[in-house]
Amino acid sequence: MREQIDLECLPAATPVELEPGVTVERRGFLSLAAFGAVALARPLGAGSAARATGSAWERFLEEAVPAARELLEPGAYREDRYLHAVASLASAIDDVPVPDMRPSGQGENTFLGGSYGPDPFVVLHWRMEPGSRIRTHAHTYGNVVTLGLEGMARVRNYEMLGERDFDAEGTFRVRMTQDQVLLPGRINLVPLEHGYMHGFEAGPEGARGIDITTRRKERRETPYLDVAEKPVDEAERIYEASWTD
Ligand SMILES: [Fe+2]
Numbered sequence: 456m457r458e459q460i461d462l463e464c465l466p467a468a469t470p471v472e473l474e475p476g477v478t479v480e481r482r483g484f485l486s487l488a489a490f491g492a493v494a495l496a497r498p499l500g501a502g503s504a505a506r507a508t509g510s511a512w513e514r515f516l517e518e519a520v521p522a523a524r525e526l527l528e529p530g531a532y533r534e535d536r537y538l539h540a541v542a543s544l545a546s547a548i549d550d551v552p553v554p555d556m557r558p559s560g561q562g563e564n565t566f567l568g569g570s571y572g573p574d575p576f577v578v579l580h581w582r583m584e585p586g587s588r589i590r591t592h593a594h595t596y597g598n599v600v601t602l603g604l605e606g607m608a609r610v611r612n613y614e615m616l617g618e619r620d621f622d623a624e625g626t627f628r629v630r631m632t633q634d635q636v637l638l639p640g641r642i643n644l645v646p647l648e649h650g651y652m653h654g655f656e657a658g659p660e661g662a663r664g665i666d667i668t669t670r671r672k673e674r675r676e677t678p679y680l681d682v683a684e685k686p687v688d689e690a691e692r693i694y695e696a697s698w699t700d
Contacts, residue, residue: 541669548604576668583655583662599644605662
């Protein structure tokens, strides 16, 4: 049985050590304070590409948190508008501190770490070794702004044709809605309303980035997708697919 890792956010009780002796859990305001203090207090040491840019991250939080909360107000919320607003602010982030990471369970040589707020965000840091893959999976309850920070990854997004059904038996058809080269500073969006499945393939230098997730629906186990290599309709980018363990 494959270990189930939640790609929309780490489990709520998962403690993450951002720096030696500084362990946080997701969504805690104090955790954010600890995170910011660490970012400001010392340069980063996890990898040659890590750059101390806590101020850019803090500016993002200062602007994005109140903006996001306002855009999430009942009656004001429109998903694409929300995601593009968060993405426009996230695009100014050039790097963030690199937390301790653990194997993702979604493909060999891929790693996940960090899971912290503040509300409404859950931020997940990911790293991929050269040539590694993160399996194509559906986001069912949290939409995502993915920001590339280092290296390159090919990201492909899909959505089911017709009514979405995460319990569908057998084969169904999906549309590839994006086929993107994610580079540092580039954004990939995962709305819940369209293009809500994605998978990653790291380039020859590997890749690193963050997912800024906003939970909108009831949590459920992550569905994984098998997609046929060749499309049934090239022009429309339609593929046969099925759910897999
Ligand atoms: Fe994802």
